[in-house]
Amino acid sequence: MAKPRDDRAWVLVLPVLLLVAFSALIPMMTVVNYSVQDSFGNNQFFWNGTGWFRELLDPATELGGRFFDALWRTLLFSALCLLIEIPLGIAVALTLPRRGWGVAVSLVVLALPLLIPWNVVGTIWQVFARRDIGLLGAAVNGLGIDYNYAQDPLAAWVTVVAMDVWHWTSLVVLLCYAGLRAIPDAYYQAAKVDGAGAWAVFRAIQLPKLRRVLTIAVLLRFMDSFMIYTEPFVVTGGGPGNATTFLSIDLVKLALGQFDLGKAAAMSIVYNLIILTVCWVFFATTTRGQSEAVQGTAQGAGR
Amino acid sequence: MSAAQPGALARPAARPRAGAAPRAGAARALLPRIGLGLYLLFLLVPIYWLVNMSLKTNFEISGGMTLWPQNPTLENYRRIFTDSSWYGGYINSLTYVLLNMAISLAVALPAAYAFSRYRFLGDKHLFFWLLSNRMAPPAVFALPFFQLYSAVGLFDTPWAVALAHCVFNVPLAVWILEGFMSGVPREIDEMAAIDGWSFPAFFVRIFMPLVAGGIGVAAFFCFMFSWVELLLARTLTTVNAKPIVATMTRTVSAAGMDWGLLAAAGVLTILPGIVVIWFVRNHIARGFALGRV
Numbered sequence: 001m002a003k004p005r006d007d008r009a010w011v012l013v014l015p016v017l018l019l020v021a022f023s024a025l026i027p028m029m030t031v032v033n034y035s036v037q038d039s040f041g042n043n044q045f046f047w048n049g050t051g052w053f054r055e056l057l058d059p060a061t062e063l064g065g066r067f068f069d070a071l072w073r074t075l076l077f078s079a080l081c082l083l084i085e086i087p088l089g090i091a092v093a094l095t096l097p098r099r100g101w102g103v104a105v106s107l108v109v110l111a112l113p114l115l116i117p118w119n120v121v122g123t124i125w126q127v128f129a130r131r132d133i134g135l136l137g138a139a140v141n142g143l144g145i146d147y148n149y150a151q152d153p154l155a156a157w158v159t160v161v162a163m164d165v166w167h168w169t170s171l172v173v174l175l176c177y178a179g180l181r182a183i184p185d186a187y188y189q190a191a192k193v194d195g196a197g198a199w200a201v202f203r204a205i206q207l208p209k210l211r212r213v214l215t216i217a218v219l220l221r222f223m224d225s226f227m228i229y230t231e232p233f234v235v236t237g238g239g240p241g242n243a244t245t246f247l248s249i250d251l252v253k254l255a256l257g258q259f260d261l262g263k264a265a266a267m268s269i270v271y272n273l274i275i276l277t278v279c280w281v282f283f284a285t286t287t288r289g290q291s292e293a294v295q296g297t298a299q300g301a302g303r
Numbered sequence: 304m305s306a307a308q309p310g311a312l313a314r315p316a317a318r319p320r321a322g323a324a325p326r327a328g329a330a331r332a333l334l335p336r337i338g339l340g341l342y343l344l345f346l347l348v349p350i351y352w353l354v355n356m357s358l359k360t361n362f363e364i365s366g367g368m369t370l371w372p373q374n375p376t377l378e379n380y381r382r383i384f385t386d387s388s389w390y391g392g393y394i395n396s397l398t399y400v401l402l403n404m405a406i407s408l409a410v411a412l413p414a415a416y417a418f419s420r421y422r423f424l425g426d427k428h429l430f431f432w433l434l435s436n437r438m439a440p441p442a443v444f445a446l447p448f449f450q451l452y453s454a455v456g457l458f459d460t461p462w463a464v465a466l467a468h469c470v471f472n473v474p475l476a477v478w479i480l481e482g483f484m485s486g487v488p489r490e491i492d493e494m495a496a497i498d499g500w501s502f503p504a505f506f507v508r509i510f511m512p513l514v515a516g517g518i519g520v521a522a523f524f525c526f527m528f529s530w531v532e533l534l535l536a537r538t539l540t541t542v543n544a545k546p547i548v549a550t551m552t553r554t555v556s557a558a559g560m561d562w563g564l565l566a567a568a569g570v571l572t573i574l575p576g577i578v579v580i581w582f583v584r585n586h587i588a589r590g591f592a593l594g595r596v
Contacts, residue, residue: 005422012417013429015410016473023470024436027447092342095335104584108577109343112350115576117548119533120569127356128349133364133562135352166346227440230533248442255446256538268443275438 034265052266063263067270069242070250074226077246081164081225086218088165089172090210094202096177107177110170122234125163129235149236153243160232160244164225172217179213180206215286219279226275247271350573357566364562379567389568392547395461396530397575399546402465404525407472408518415480416506420489433474441534444470449538463539464546468529475528476521483517484510523583530575547572 038048058064092110097103113121129149131137140147149159183205191201229248232238238245238253245253251271255264356364357379358372383389417423418430444467452463491513495505511518537549551568 003420003422007423009417009421009423009426012413013423016414016433016477017429019406019410019466019469020433020436020473023448023466024439024444027444027451028439030447030450031443092339095339106339106343108580108584109346111580112573112576113346115527115531115573115580117531117533117572119548119551120572123551123565123569124349124353127562127566128352133356133368135348135368135370138368166349170346223438227438227442229440229442248440251440251442252445252534255442256449261446264446268440272439272443275440276435279438 031265031268034261035269036262038262048262052262053270056263056266056270066250067247067267070245070247071274073244074228074246074248077161077164077228078222078225080161081168082218082221084161084165085169085172085221086214089169089217090176090214092169092173093176093180094206096173098181107174110173112170113167114170116167118230119234121163121167122231125159125166125231126235129159151240153240156236156240156244159235163231163235164228167231168221168224171220175213175217176210179210183209211286215283219282222282223275223279226278353566353569353573356562357570359563361561361563379563380571382564383567383571389547389550392545392550393571395540395544396536396546396548399461399464399468399536399544400526400529402461403468403472403529404522406465407469407476407525408522410469411473411476411480411521412511412518413506415477415484416510418477418481419484420492430477433477437471437474439470441471441532445534445538448535452539458539459541459543461544464536464544465529467535467539468532472525472528475524479521479524480514480517483514483520487513519583523579526579527576 035052036048036050037045038051039045052063055061055063056067059068096106116124128134129137129147131141131148137147137149146152147155149155187205187209188201191205196204227248228246229252232244232246233249236244238249247267248271251264251267254260254267355371358375358377359369360374360376360378363369363373418426448463448467449458452458452467457463457466487510491509492505495509500509533546533548536546537552540546540549547568551565551572
């Protein structure tokens with residue numbers, strides 16, 4: 001299993017390194033550079049040290065308050081998305097047929113939302129949820145519920161979360177489905193001999209086997225929901241008021257709208273560090289427990 | 304179509320759910336099928352509404368609710384195909400998406416091979432650093448990219464967008480390909496070396512066909528993430544290389560929103576996705592697990 005050590009492998013990695021250095025490292029250095037400076041227009045820059053960071057991380061200031069508001073909103077959004085999409089994704093994956101013509105049809109329909117450009121996803125839901133010309137909006141209002149995502153913050157949140165569930169649950173489904181397909185039939189037969197019910201099979205066999213793909217699913221869904229920009233921007237534009245102004249929407253406003261380079265750069269760095277930290281901690285804790293889980297599965301299946 | 308599915312799907316599914324008695328099992332197996340059918344319906348209804356609107360006139364859209372077009376018209380589509388600022392957007396989008404796919408795969412293939420076959424100085428750190436770029440919000444990069452590509456004279460060309468999208472596509476491609484390549488036994492490399500194959504010849508003629516599935520999956524993901532991205536594509540272009548997704552943001556005219564036109568453009572952006580899905584339909588599940596189930 002051990003791979004041979006050979007530092008000449010660097011030659012093979014070099015193209016990737018150069019390309020990513022050009023498209024990621026240089027821009028990142030620019031951001032770091034801006035984050036410690038202040039500009040008064042005319043391309044004049046002044047050293048500001050950690051000033052922006054101190055302002056950003058202090059909720060009492062205007063910038064800090066705005067940042068933390070957007071941060072809590074984004075965290076809430078990510079949490080809601082994960083809480084709905086992961087269980088729903090597992091449930092749908094369990095109901096998918098394993099053979100027959102239904103497989104291809106279901107998979108193609110499931111994959112469809114994933115391949116729609118994000119602003120078109122926004123457009124679809126913007127139209128679909130409108131009370132005057134949208135099927136969903138008209139239906140909900142027809143039921144006697146006052147629903148208008150352009151004015152009511154709660155309705156805006158429901159719309160944005162529903163849109164994300166519509167858009168991304170399929171990713172969880174497809175990952176879990178691949179994981180379920182990889183479970184050998186022998187496991188199910190052993191469970192049948194033991195007279196295990198559906199729930200026992202799920203707990204003892206399916207869930208542990210899904211661990212690997214679920215790790216990928218949670219990571220991807222956390223990253224992407226935490227970075228979300230286009231879809232809510234198209235649907236609500238961050239409104240009503242600031243109700244759906246997530247971090248990236250706020251950041252783009254700050255950077256490209258107001259050209260507040262120093263503040264925007266400081267915010268970019270903190271934003272990026274939050275994602276990196278959460279992903280790293282999650283990845284480290286789940287992979288550390290993995291060897292134990294595998295043993296547990298083997299014992300569970302053998303019993 | 305999907306409304307008819309629950310019943311149709313019940314038959315092949317009855318077998319794997321073992322344990323239950325036949326009669327009680329039939330009823331119990333039907334329930335998840337209905338749930339699945341409803342879920343697929345939930346996925347399709349918003350798309351149906353978009354298609355429905357694209358076939359209506361603006362007069363009919365604003366006139367009231369109709370579940371299907373009363374006077375179906377292709378006028379909205381005709382306008383897109385006869386206006387170069389519209390169909391040019393499609394060509395621009397496809398250009399940078401294909402460019403990005405080619406660049407990403409070309410650099411990711413050797414790198415993924417290195418990661419899957421060798422240990423080398425700093426390999427783990429490098430791998431995580433590459434992946435960490437996938438975690439950088441595009442919003443963070445928007446402004447520096449704008450300045451960088453203006454400085455090197457690539458602004459408003461497909462190259463700018465193609466290179467910018469490499470930030471998230473190259474790490475992903477390396478990750479996917481590494482997963483597939485690790486599944487190919489190393490004895491094959493050694494045997495080829497004994498038989499006198501040079502490394503480049505071995506890589507192209509023997510190794511790449513072995514990981515063809517992985518290359519297909521990686522290409523699929525590069526296509527997908529480049530095709531659906533808006534923020535960077537819009538920031539890095541103004542006129543000449545403007546992608547279709549950015550063109551769509553300007554359907555507001557003096558007469559209000561041109562909903563029919565917007566819907567038609569949206570439907571047309573879904574089509575490439577359907578074509579791509581059709582090609583990979585048999586590998587879709589494993590592909591989305593990125594080769595590491």
